[in-house]
Amino acid sequence: MIDRTIQSTSYTLFDEMKEGIILVDNHGVICYFNKSAERMMQKQYHLQIDQHILSSIPTSGMMRVLHTKRKEEQKMFAISEKDYLLISRYPLKNKENQVIGALAVLQEAGQKREWADDDNIRMLLTLVLQKSAEAYVVVDELGHVIMQNSSYKELLSILKQQNGCELMIKNREEVFQTRRDAEITINTDASSLHIKSTPIIVNGILKGCLQIIHNETETVYLKNELEQTKSIIRGLEHSYQFIDFIYHSPFMKFAIEQAKLAAASKRVIFVRGEEGTGKFMLANAIHNGSENKFGLFKRINPKRDRQQLIKLLSKRFGNYKGTVYLENVTSLSMDEQSLLLEIIKDFGKVEQEYSLRLIVSSPIKLEKALIAGMFIEELYDELMKSNIYLPPLSERKEDIYPLAKHFLLELNKESGRWIGEIDLEARKVLEAYSYSTNILELKAILQLAVIRAQEESTVLTAEHLVPISIKTKKEQPMDLYFDTDEDNQTLSVLVEKYEKVIIEKTLSKLDGNKTLTAKTLGLSVRNLYYKLDKYDLN
Numbered sequence: 001m002i003d004r005t006i007q008s009t010s011y012t013l014f015d016e017m018k019e020g021i022i023l024v025d026n027h028g029v030i031c032y033f034n035k036s037a038e039r040m041m042q043k044q045y046h047l048q049i050d051q052h053i054l055s056s057i058p059t060s061g062m063m064r065v066l067h068t069k070r071k072e073e074q075k076m077f078a079i080s081e082k083d084y085l086l087i088s089r090y091p092l093k094n095k096e097n098q099v100i101g102a103l104a105v106l107q108e109a110g111q112k113r114e115w116a117d118d119d120n121i122r123m124l125l126t127l128v129l130q131k132s133a134e135a136y137v138v139v140d141e142l143g144h145v146i147m148q149n150s151s152y153k154e155l156l157s158i159l160k161q162q163n164g165c166e167l168m169i170k171n172r173e174e175v176f177q178t179r180r181d182a183e184i185t186i187n188t189d190a191s192s193l194h195i196k197s198t199p200i201i202v203n204g205i206l207k208g209c210l211q212i213i214h215n216e217t218e219t220v221y222l223k224n225e226l227e228q229t230k231s232i233i234r235g236l237e238h239s240y241q242f243i244d245f246i247y248h249s250p251f252m253k254f255a256i257e258q259a260k261l262a263a264a265s266k267r268v269i270f271v272r273g274e275e276g277t278g279k280f281m282l283a284n285a286i287h288n289g290s291e292n293k294f295g296l297f298k299r300i301n302p303k304r305d306r307q308q309l310i311k312l313l314s315k316r317f318g319n320y321k322g323t324v325y326l327e328n329v330t331s332l333s334m335d336e337q338s339l340l341l342e343i344i345k346d347f348g349k350v351e352q353e354y355s356l357r358l359i360v361s362s363p364i365k366l367e368k369a370l371i372a373g374m375f376i377e378e379l380y381d382e383l384m385k386s387n388i389y390l391p392p393l394s395e396r397k398e399d400i401y402p403l404a405k406h407f408l409l410e411l412n413k414e415s416g417r418w419i420g421e422i423d424l425e426a427r428k429v430l431e432a433y434s435y436s437t438n439i440l441e442l443k444a445i446l447q448l449a450v451i452r453a454q455e456e457s458t459v460l461t462a463e464h465l466v467p468i469s470i471k472t473k474k475e476q477p478m479d480l481y482f483d484t485d486e487d488n489q490t491l492s493v494l495v496e497k498y499e500k501v502i503i504e505k506t507l508s509k510l511d512g513n514k515t516l517t518a519k520t521l522g523l524s525v526r527n528l529y530y531k532l533d534k535y536d537l538n
């Protein structure tokens with residue numbers, strides 16, 4: 001029970017207060033409430049002395065305070081959907097610290113505010129919008145601007161240039177019609193703006209629209225930068241200059257001179273040459289020697305890079321500021337050839353301004369395809385107008401030795417060896433060899449030779465050039481176990497015997513490497529396996 005003296009002195013005081021006061025005993029029974037409390041509560045609740053607080057206010061927190069013995073300050077309490085009270089509740093304790101009741105102090109918190117009508121909220125919103133890096137504009141249902149932030153104002157000049165204001169209105173009208181979010185992106189070479197419009201609906205009524213403009217120009221710029229950097233890195237991996245070419249032959253000298261001239265012109269260039277003669281290397285050097293050198297160098301193999309090929313043939317590389325290297329032109333279908341012909345003709349037109357540089361190559365003699373009716377004659381004529389021929393190593397033997405020395409140096413660097421010399425016999429062997437894949441094969445042979453050479457070797461000898469030694473030996477009398485005078489042996493038996501010994505010897509010389517053995521003997525790996533099985537050499 002609440003002390004009677006407290007009661008009498010407090011009640012007179014409480015009656016005068018504008019705050020509402022409600023007092024309950026330790027059981028939660030209402031002992032007192034002042035006029036302010038009655039007035040504040042009457043919209044929803046009916047307070048009555050000697051009634052339990054939960055009968056008057058079912059959601060009251062007084063029982064909790066009695067139980068926890070802890071005060072609660074400035075808690076929001078809803079009287080109706082719009083009206084709120086701020087309530088502080090205090091446990092009342094006697095001298096023995098026993099809870100004898102609880103006191104609630106009620107203050108009016110006012111009405112729940114309408115977003116747009118309330119100055120404070122408007123101020124708060126404006127502050128948030130102003131601080132945002134995104135550009136915002138809020139318009140009412142008639143399209144009048146209610147709020148806009150500084151980022152939006154900054155973007156206005158770009159928006160105006162790009163027809164952006166009209167597009168924003170269109171986007172907003174779509175929102176008004178559908179009452180759903182709508183988005184649009186405005187892209188130009190210089191900038192990219194993404195606009196998102198959201199309806200503002202209050203109590204089911206459309207009040208306006210919030211438009212957020214995200215300036216992606218910087219992102220796009222950074223993306224482009226990244227692409228360019230990547231392309232430069234990619235380029236560096238396979239980047240060639242004219243000075244990287246090793247040659248002594250007049251043929252190559254002529255080809256390089258032609259290529260330098262071609263790099264300075266805008267013509268479509270056709271590079272001809274057998275496999276591994278340096279067509280890619282030359283195309284890349286032309287790119288790096290041209291004004292397109294900062295653009296990407298795209299290599300398109302018609303069989304592998306279908307999408308890129310389609311892009312090229314449908315002229316979607318129009319303003320591409322790099323070089324497209326289309327290799328293996330003979331593998332294009334006739335339809336594709338005629339599209340390519342159209343593009344090449346376009347390049348020839350004076351009025352046609354192509355920033356793209358196009359280099360086409362073919363590893364086989366086009367004449368063969370032409371005679372077989374597999375190549376469009378007009379395309380052949382067009383290509384041949386500016387063709388550069390890279391001869392096979394057999395036609396420029398004087399290049400073999402300097403090339404071999406060059407690759408040897410590279411291999412030394414890679415493997416930490418020092419084979420600085422190629423002896424005379426090895427040189428002769430290298431120069432006499434008939435390379436089927438030209439410089440590619442020369443490189444492979446030297447690679448293997450370095451592996452085979454002793455750790456401390458400083459001179460490359462013919463002994464190290466295994467595949468070549470064998471091929472050369474094939475032309476000369478061979479030190480194989482083979483006797484054609486043997487009686488009672490048919491030719492096929494003799495051939496098989498001979499074949500078996502050759503495979504066995506080659507395999508052992510190549511340290512059991514089946515791929516190289518197959519390559520050296522001109523067999524497919526599958527065929528070699530078949531023969532190994534047949535002669536029980538596994």
Ligand SMILES: Nc1ncnc2c1ncn2[C@@H]1O[C@H](COP(=O)(O)OP(=O)(O)OP(=O)(O)O)[C@@H](O)[C@H]1O
Binds near residue numbers: 277278280282439
């Ligand atoms: N004159 C040269 N000097 C130095 N290296 C060369 C020379 N010619 C070619 N190479 C090298 O030989 C290898 C084969 O060259 P590339 O790939 O350019 O030949 P390709 O004719 O394009 O071959 P494919 O017909 O297989 O496409 C490359 O590693 C290249 O760097």
